[in-house]
Amino acid sequence: MNTTAQPPLPTNIPEYLEHLRRSLAGADPALIQDALYDAEEYLRSELAENPGKTEAEVIAQVASSYGAPEEVADIYRDTEVKVQTALRTPPSRPRRSVFGKFFGVVAEPRTYAALFYMLLSLATGVFYFTWVVTGISLSIGLAVLIIGIPFAILFFGSVRMLSLLEGRIVEVMLGERMPRRPLYSNRGKPLMARIGELFADPRNWSSMLYMLLMLPLGIVYFTIAVTLLSLSLSFILAPIMVWLGIATMGAGSGDWMYFTIENGVLFSSLGIMALPLMLVLGVLMLFGTLHVARGIGYMHGQFAKRLLVKSAQYG
Template sequence: MNRPTPRSIDEYLDQLRDALGGQDPALIQDALYDAEDHLRAEFAEHPHTPPTELLARIANSYGAPDEVAEIYRDKEVVVQRALRTPARPPAKTALASFFGVALDPRAWASMFYMLLALPTGIFYFTWAVTGLSLSLGMIVLIIGLPLTVLFLATVHAISLVEGRIIEVMLGERMPRRPVYGPRNLPLLERVKNLFTDARTWGTLFYMVLMLPLGIFYFTVLITGLSIGLALMLNPLIYHFTGLGLININEDVWMAPLWLQPFQVVFGLLLLFGMMHLARGVGRLQGALAKQLLVQTG
């Protein structure tokens, strides 16, 4: 598709965004950041060159919007292959599919993320609530506005850090670049953009939401694993230590001998069921992070 040569940076970026239509929002954010950073650097080095002439040169060196979009689409294929877990032979039976989750690295990574979600959720919640409280409480003072701006800047940095955690552990493509903020904008305009960026408030909501989610993830995972291991190992533990399934003071309760094999099987099924649950939680968490932390417009 032949497009007219862009006459401004904004027009170049609009054409690049159109050429990347339908791609992952994280990919679009990265591509737009790289392009805008390169274009503004070229304009700063050649301030006296007419914009149309300079953009024509850039289209030959850096690439026209359609060409740049094609390069990013090709690279994204490689990225998606790296994020995708190695393909396993299809399970021949439902039973093999159920127990085959133990060979899925993404299930193990999701379980670890559910454990990690509690400390990170506590940190995110504390940082968000403390920052908002201090910012609102001191907004009437001279130091209030700079403190608020600094706090919101850290929120954007946290969104990138969380994005990297999500991508590495859950396999959801997240941005590697922030949304570009032109360096030559007046200070008040840049502050205004920080406050009006929907991603700022989406990240704050995500940070607050991570505390209840982290508590829920951690509790469900630890409870499920503990019960599964207790049911599966209880007959062996009782044999060596005398501890039963339920111990109240000196009263020890054990399942009848004929029921213990079923108890062990149920515990084993519960453990594998928790791995399937963790993998599903990882997918949902990745979709939530993509919705709140990535600029889609």
Template structure:
């Protein structure tokens, strides 16, 4: 491969060397490389890009070397951050109840509950920002406001990425798409924001989070509440027998917890099964949402034509 003579060529060669890697890793690597290269160029403005790159390749590394370093570091980081593996259970029953031992299950459940609050915030922020941007577009402050708003959108996408990675275990970017270095003019940075498709897919994600957050919250709270109420039926039976509460039901008497301990046992067992089924549903929703977040918040790792 020919030695890069411009920063753009270096980044394209690095992107090509990272082909097949996680798109979030590619975004982080490209950000770090571009930030370093532009900082080097800004410190020595008298040198051409070709001369600077010839020097940097010997210190920072050639694109292929940098790609290998990032792949190795990613493996080490993922090993350190990955939760303890859950023992594989050969039986279907073991896999069904073993979901409770997976830390990602509880992370997904917490995310399902948190998604309502974050969804409301993201939706209000996006709709308010879009409305104000359109309303102020006829004024001289319109363009600066739009740039500021889209900058906050990118910052929120990084925050959401950290939440998704921590709770759902999906690798997300830890760097923004473009470095905010003096080597890039203000016009170039603005153009990069407007022409990057991920700016607009991030806005779409923020608006989708409200309906998704409502769905996640309602499903999780409803299923958990029903499960716990069934599991707590023995307590209700005891309180009913002691005339502390009045408990009536419209099912056959031999199954009715009000009159039969058989009914209490069946209801409690159903509650346990429903609770573990809920954990599977929640983990599945977490996997699905991780895929959505990855698709809308992470830049494509494919070389740009």
């Protein structure tokens, strides 16, 4: 009879977490962060409930229920596949032609979510930028006072919560898997050690960098979205308004491809020929805008993951 030797159980919690990290190698970094948080929270709560036992005894006790690191890793991988399958929108029919791929973007729900994120990013960018600049300025200014350290601790804690919130927004709108748990904070450690970890954690600093960059990025995203949507919708609606009698046609300045609307009159150097041409250009620009939104959504999702997910998970 063939038997597979099981690896020995870890003897302490850090070793258990390291085994779990290695077992999840290649998985999504956000998934790894969630798994490590859940495992550490569970193990430390069991250790607190059994003060007379060592970490090795607690790990051996819960191995049958929670599982060894390899078993927990397999469970998380399987669960992630099921959750992502349930949350993912039904895939659209594959399109092989160039025209099908270009115009098929209109049937992708993620397209509109990415476009909405581009519009929303201006508001979130202003808020994040203001929060971080104000928090850093007050933390430095109050450093000489007794309330300086408590204020800085609260500010860094708020950055962690805001980064988690932004991660949820990114995952819902852009479809990029982000952490659903915060970084674990061991309440059993001495207070000064926990404060030191809070300030030394590079993820807090990269999260603040992300929030500062969201202001210029939000301005760029909002400007691109509004400009392209305005141009494409204007080119689509102008000929329709003329055909419906809402606007009239006038002579343009003679410049090639000259279009303008003044006081309800559409002026064009191409005369009546401009109407179908404008409509076609508007439709092409509108679909092009949707493709731009999808591309920006994908790139921003990767950017957010690099700055908001614990960097150690990428090793």
